[in-house]
Amino acid sequence: MNHVSEAGWIAYLADEMPDNLKIEYENHLYSCDECLTVYMEAMERAESSLLVEELDIADSVMSSITQLSEVSFEEVKQIKKEKSLRMITRHYLIAAGFTILLMAAGVFQSLTEYVDSVESSTVKETQTLTDGLIDKTFNWMDSIEKKNKEGFRNE
Known part of the structure; x- marks a missing residue:
């Protein structure tokens, strides 16, 4: 096999070639020091380009954090408290509504009558x-x- 160009190693690192060609490149690396040097240089270039991309991501994350920190802690606390009170009130009103509905339907009355009948039938002198x-x-x-x-x- 002939020596692999730097573009070939970059394609290898980017995983843009078929598996059989990858295996060929790997086997060639074991026997050729010159290609190993080119491969290492290509890997360093790819790594440095990744670092530049990571810095861009870090800047965007930091700007997002800065925007979020502009909202004061007290405002966030007040918003959470209001949401919590609304949720508690909503749940209370739903429970009260169901209770009134069940009372109007006589469900509780029939339940107490059923319990009394069960108790009287099972109460024995034991x-x-x-x-x-x-x-x-x-x-x-x-x-x-x-x-x-x-x-x-x-x-």
């Missing part, structure tokens, strides 16, 4: 575990006491 154990213990003690009394009478 004995807790502790009460059950106490009752069994007293019954057992009573039976022992009866046996003792019967045992004394038979003697």
Whole structure:
């Protein structure tokens, strides 16, 4: 392969060539010091052009920041506070409206009636575990006491 020109290396760096040609260029770089030197120079030129572009971006970002900083902190704080109050008021009014609508429709009344009916049907005399154990213990003690009394009478 012949030596690659600087334009060829710039195209290689810009990724503007087919893959098979890239592989050929890379293999040539391993064996040719002269092309390696040209490649390094092309890479330095491409890098310096990128630095110029980065500086242009930095200037535009800095000008944007300067424009934003012209609005005072107090103004921003006041705007956020007003938006927050409007949002809270809006949510409160929506919730109040739905509550009035549901009350007018009788939803809450039917809910309370339903809860009362469920409570009355499920309320049963249930004995807790502790009460059950106490009752069994007293019954057992009573039976022992009866046996003792019967045992004394038979003697």
